[in-house]
Amino acid sequence: MMVDSGRKVPHIQTPLPGPLSRALIETDEQFVSPSYTRSYPLVIRRASGTTLEDLDGNLFLDFTAGIAVCATGHCHPQVVAAIQRQAEQLLHMCGADFYYPPLKDLARKLCEIAPGTSPKRVLFTNSGAEAIEAAIKLARYHTRRQHILAFYGAFHGRTMGALSLTASKITQRRRFEPLLPEVTHVGYANPYRNPYATEGGEGCVRFIEDRLFKTVLPPEEVAAIVVEPIQGEGGYVVPPADYHQQLKALAERHGILFVVDEVQSGMGRTGKMFAIEHWGVEPDIVCVAKGIASGMPLGAMIAKAGIMDWEKGAHASTFGGNPVSCVAALETISLLEGGLMENARQVGGYLKTRLQELQQRHPLIGDVRGKGLMIGADLVKDQVAKTPAVAQRDAILQRCFEKGLVLLGCGESVIRFCPALVVTEAEVDTAVEILEAAMQEVAPATGVA
Ligand code: PLP
Numbered sequence: 001m002m003v004d005s006g007r008k009v010p011h012i013q014t015p016l017p018g019p020l021s022r023a024l025i026e027t028d029e030q031f032v033s034p035s036y037t038r039s040y041p042l043v044i045r046r047a048s049g050t051t052l053e054d055l056d057g058n059l060f061l062d063f064t065a066g067i068a069v070c071a072t073g074h075c076h077p078q079v080v081a082a083i084q085r086q087a088e089q090l091l092h093m094c095g096a097d098f099y100y101p102p103l104k105d106l107a108r109k110l111c112e113i114a115p116g117t118s119p120k121r122v123l124f125t126n127s128g129a130e131a132i133e134a135a136i137k138l139a140r141y142h143t144r145r146q147h148i149l150a151f152y153g154a155f156h157g158r159t160m161g162a163l164s165l166t167a168s169k170i171t172q173r174r175r176f177e178p179l180l181p182e183v184t185h186v187g188y189a190n191p192y193r194n195p196y197a198t199e200g201g202e203g204c205v206r207f208i209e210d211r212l213f214k215t216v217l218p219p220e221e222v223a224a225i226v227v228e229p230i231q232g233e234g235g236y237v238v239p240p241a242d243y244h245q246q247l248k249a250l251a252e253r254h255g256i257l258f259v260v261d262e263v264q265s266g267m268g269r270t271g272k273m274f275a276i277e278h279w280g281v282e283p284d285i286v287c288v289a290k291g292i293a294s295g296m297p298l299g300a301m302i303a304k305a306g307i308m309d310w311e312k313g314a315h316a317s318t319f320g321g322n323p324v325s326c327v328a329a330l331e332t333i334s335l336l337e338g339g340l341m342e343n344a345r346q347v348g349g350y351l352k353t354r355l356q357e358l359q360q361r362h363p364l365i366g367d368v369r370g371k372g373l374m375i376g377a378d379l380v381k382d383q384v385a386k387t388p389a390v391a392q393r394d395a396i397l398q399r400c401f402e403k404g405l406v407l408l409g410c411g412e413s414v415i416r417f418c419p420a421l422v423v424t425e426a427e428v429d430t431a432v433e434i435l436e437a438a439m440q441e442v443a444p445a446t447g448v449a
Contacts, residue, residue: 010405021246071332079332103124106326118304128157131300135259153169155172191239205335260268396415399438405438
């Protein structure tokens with residue numbers, strides 16, 4: 001169902017929030033957990049492609065895709081049709097206890113497209129955090145080691161195991177300790193804010209080898225290095241060209257499993273099926289979720305077959321690999337392979353160029369980075385000290401929302417762009433125009449506020 005019915009998007013026709021949205025929010029806020037991080041008073045009635053319609057008939061251009069989830073755009077007709085067909089046949093039967101075709105088909109497909117040539121196997125989950133939990137458990141089971149190495153800035157989810165690896169915002173961990181023991185965090189190589197080249201410094205792989213492994217952490221006790229190929233919540237940070245090769249080599253030298261969290265970066269978003277392919281590295285375990293089923297809940301842990309050596313009953317989930325989610329994923333992958341991944345590469349390149357042009361005109365933008373449609377603009381108060389422009393970033397996001405462009409932040413002061421992979425260059429032009437107008441209002445280019 002098209003929601004824009006011929007109207008130009010965005011189209012804001014009421015004050016925000018409109019009266020119907022305002023009434024819903026009042027009730028919602030009485031009954032729903034206050035821990036949710038809603039940034040905008042946006043109540044969505046329906047959506048299609050990159051367009052959201054709120055309860056009051058306002059149309060928004062969505063550059064979040066439900067946080068990098070609706071890969072094929074909202075309610076892609078082929079995905080919806082696949083869901084409808086499957087819903088008439090089988091809703092649930094528990095893939096951990098019984099067999100059914102969509103689960104087998106999707107497992108085989110994921111094994112085919114996973115990075116590298118080693119045979120693989122899949123364990124299905126409902127979410128990204130659960131895929132990470134599964135990876136932690138498998139890494140411990142297979143290696144019989146306990147320790148995990150993770151990175152500052154990482155976000156791996158909010159369940160207790162995944163949270164133990166997460167080091168993104170203190171509010172996510174405060175008052176939840178004790179978490180999983182034997183987790184060590186190290187700096188993530190951020191070429192803009194934490195120069196990788198600093199000899200032996202945080203973020204440098206040599207720091208792990210020369211300092212950590214020689215002083216506090218016996219490498220033979222480390223089960224896994226868990227890393228995002230491109231840090232998501234941490235600020236859309238793209239590490240240097242040899243970073244993952246170096247991490248993988250380090251892991252191999254010590255018999256440590258190299259686990260990549262592709263929950264946000266995977267499923268075509270960066271112009272390749274998995275972001276780690278940009279570094280040409282074959283991981284031992286890959287975790288995916290978010291974009292895999294275009295909005296249906298599903299996650300997966302894909303591991304080298306030789307590593308997935310656990311016994312019957314060691315791990316499973318009631319809903320993981322639900323048949324309706326599996327057919328949505330199969331349809332999503334077919335659309336990605338049929339052109340959307342290429343669109344992410346092309347339109348993502350266009351978006352990056354447009355933002356780099358904007359950067360030339362606007363000193364508030366310190367860095368534009370990313371791959372495909374996983375692009376971040378890091379806002380700074382001054383270009384030399386690179387002081388994060390947090391208040392300005394937040395104010396710009398609010399102005400964009402008022403003008404009908406939905407964006408989210410990440411990192412300390414980064415604007416993240418993760419639209420659906422169906423986004424067009426014309427939509428990018430609209431988004432960049434709105435962003436520039438919002439930036440001019442908040443911090444005119446002649447002098448950063
Ligand atoms: N890993 C990464 C890289 C993520 O971005 C997220 C969610 O934002 C997760 C894991 C957790 O996924 P979920 O919210 O589905 O549990």
